[in-house]
Amino acid sequence: xxxxxxxxxxxxxxxxxxxxxxxxxxxxxxxxxxxxxxxxxxxxxxxxxxxxxxxxxxxxxxxxxxxxxxxxxxxxxxxxxxxxxxxxxxxxxxxxxxxxxxxxxxxxxxxxxxxxxxxxxxxxxxxxxxxxxxxxxxxxxxxxxxxxxxxxxxxxxxxxxxxxxxxxxxxxxxxxxxxxxxxxxxxxxxxxxxxxxxxxxxxxxxxxxxxxxxxxxxxxxxxxxxxxxxxxxxxxxxxxxxxxxxxxxxxxxxxxxxxxxxxxxxxxxxxxx
Numbered sequence: 001x002x003x004x005x006x007x008x009x010x011x012x013x014x015x016x017x018x019x020x021x022x023x024x025x026x027x028x029x030x031x032x033x034x035x036x037x038x039x040x041x042x043x044x045x046x047x048x049x050x051x052x053x054x055x056x057x058x059x060x061x062x063x064x065x066x067x068x069x070x071x072x073x074x075x076x077x078x079x080x081x082x083x084x085x086x087x088x089x090x091x092x093x094x095x096x097x098x099x100x101x102x103x104x105x106x107x108x109x110x111x112x113x114x115x116x117x118x119x120x121x122x123x124x125x126x127x128x129x130x131x132x133x134x135x136x137x138x139x140x141x142x143x144x145x146x147x148x149x150x151x152x153x154x155x156x157x158x159x160x161x162x163x164x165x166x167x168x169x170x171x172x173x174x175x176x177x178x179x180x181x182x183x184x185x186x187x188x189x190x191x192x193x194x195x196x197x198x199x200x201x202x203x204x205x206x207x208x209x210x211x212x213x214x215x216x217x218x219x220x221x222x223x224x225x226x227x228x229x230x231x232x233x234x235x236x237x238x239x240x241x242x243x244x245x246x247x248x249x250x251x252x253x254x255x256x257x258x259x260x261x262x263x264x265x266x267x268x269x270x271x272x273x
Contacts, residue, residue, distance in 0.1 A: 107240050147185065158270060168266055189202070209258055
């Protein structure tokens with residue numbers, strides 16, 4: 001009987017040790033999860049702080065330039081007509097820059113509040129891209145960019161929100177300009193792959209490292225390598241692009257090599273009659 005009691009006690013000890021071991025494993029996993037969540041929240045908080053600081057700078061800079069050149073023109077200090085035109089162009093450029101920034105912030109706010117709505121109609125993707133490029137070519141030219149446009153010879157009929165796709169293209173163009181500090185060239189192409197129509201925006205700038213590609217579409221994310229860390233931008237453009245394309249049941253593909261540039265390809269399902 002004593003042996004039986006002793007065996008029972010030993011079994012109970014073993015069970016307690018196993019239970020304690022399992023509890024420790026659960027606690028370790030729990031602590032790890034909490035740590036990762038806290039770390040993720042801290043990283044997000046830092047990104048938000050950087051975003052606020054960067055946007056404040058992005059707004060102050062063009063406002064200061066607009067104020068300075070407008071005041072100079074208003075006081076009649078510039079007599080040379082060509083110089084006046086130069087100042088008017090600077091003011092226009094900075095106003096457009098501010099407008100794009102504010103549009104991104106408003107668009108992002110709607111997405112975050114789940115209030116972004118899409119009104120989809122049948123449209124030709126190539127026609128939309130051609131219209132955007134015809135109005136945006138001045139912006140590219142005035143910033144010293146060469147640019148090419150290659151449209152699909154066939155109509156690319158899709159069902160989409162026109163304004164949203166315009167926003168996608170403008171964001172991709174601005175992104176390509178932002179990361180092209182020396183080799184200023186953008187190539188825009190439309191075409192068809194399988195059951196998708198696509199828009200491709202290719203720059204020849206500094207490119208992005210492979211380990212950064214998965215993070216490109218995160219909100220507030222800005223590539224932290226080289227001079228790119230100090231470039232202009234809110235860190236919202238590509239996250240907005242991803243949201244819009246997802247809402248159209250499409251995909252965004254990225255190919256990039258450091259020193260060679262990047263290509264962003266937006267794929268939208270073709271509308272079948």
